[in-house]
Amino acid sequence: MGIRELIEKKRDGRELSGDEIDYIIQGYVGGQIPDYQMSALLMAIFFRGMSEKETEEMTLSMAHSGEMLDLSAVKGCKADKHSTGGVGDKTTLVLAPMLAACGLTVAKMSGRGLGHTGGTIDKLESIPGFSTRLSMEQFTRQAGEIGLALTGQTENLVPADKKIYNLRDVTGTVEQMSLIASSIMSKKLASGADVILLDVKTGSGAFMKEESEAIELARQMTALGLAAGKETVAIVTDMDQPLGHAVGNALEVREAIAALHGEGPKDLMELCYVFGTYLLEVSGRVTDHEEARGMMENSIKSGAALQKFAQWVEAQGGDPAVAENTDLLPRASIVMDLITESSGFIEHIDCESIGRACERLGGGRSRKEDAIDLSVGVVLHKKVGDRLENGDVLATMHGNDLDSMKEAKDILFGACHLSRTPVEPGKLIRWVVSKNGIEKY
Secondary structure, three states: OOHHHHHHHHHOOOOOOHHHHHHHHHHHHOOOOOHHHHHHHHHHHHHHOOOHHHHHHHHHHHHOOOOOOOOOOOOOOEEEEEEOOOOOOOHHHHHHHHHHHOOOEEEEEEOOOEEOEOOHHHHHOOOOOOOOOOOHHHHHHHHHHHOEEEEEOOOOOOHHHHHHHHHHHHHOOOOOHHHHHHHHHHHHHHOOOOEEEEEEEEOOOOOOOOHHHHHHHHHHHHHHHHHOOOEEEEEEEEOOOOOOOEEOHHHHHHHHHHHHOOOOOHHHHHHHHHHHHHHHHHOOOOOOHHHHHHHHHHHHHOOHHHHHHHHHHHHOOOOHHHHOOHHHOOOOOEEEEEEOOOOEEEEEEOHHHHHHHHHHHOOOEOOOOOOOOOOOEEEEOOOOOOEEOOOOEEEEEEEOOHHHHHHHHHHHHHHEEEEOOOOOOOOOEEEEEEOOEEEEO
16 A cells, blocks of 8 residues: 555554554655655544554554664663653653662663653753763763763654654644654663653643543553563653642752752652662562662662762763752843732642743743753742742742743743642552553552
């Protein structure tokens, strides 16, 4: 069949074979299939979906569309962690050096932010001199030498995903379960890690708003990883409010460094401890849950994780002094407190609106390549369940333009909803999906 017949086949709800999917992926990457026909196919997939076999075949075809990273020269088990995207999610900045300090090599390819969700690459680029463009040789060597390397997606690694994702972004086909799963897992499989942990966000600030959708995405991605011979665990976590307090690139790096000093927000630290515990277990470094948790906690108490962070920054061209002096990070020229004129308990935070407010300040991307202001953002001083009194500081905005800050201020006040009676925050960690099945945490 030609591409037109394959579009019609999927339009009619029929299953594409592995050879047909490979023909589509390789043809699109090679330029034989134009954007308008690929767009039509993506829209057919959006409405008709893909079977598990189709999703697996697409994932493998995308992974093999470019260079497959070989980390066999790096001794020991190599770990990777991925988040489906959230507001204030700076987990990797804390978790990666913690794991490296515990002796587990972290070799990770990360992306930029998209829309209201932040990207690890953007955050790291707020560190003076830090390079997120490593050659595969540099990436492999650094992973072996210090146990930690992170790079952005290169042109030669999974080019099919980069090209298809850009097309999905402008054709309204981003939020399709199988396309999300194959996009994420193709990059994970091509990155060469042995064990993979997936943080699947659910709630108002996540792509998967409904918990049932997040569980299904976690199940699909775990199945793809296991089918490819990778030890894979997915954990469904809350994104009904920002993680930690800081939202915005340099502000989040500051909070991550504070966490490595032992002064991190409770929710951020709990995610790092839990994720690290699971990765240490599935990697085979430990067999006991309590021992793994103890190792993670000790990496903070001993200062080993902070030292590893400074070593990581220096290895990638950044100024390691930032680990002790966060004044080296970009700072906004205007800092403005938001004073509340109401009282009550914070019942709900529209997490996506918090991300949109940061976009309005200039700290987000509507497209992957848009320039952003690394210095701007928001620090929330209250979380769900906290008591708010008239005159309290709800949040602090960091910006460089008064007009955009006034717009962001209205968004922020509208994002926080109060209750007259006490409120219990939602559960931070919801579900664990692994080779053992789906289990409530």
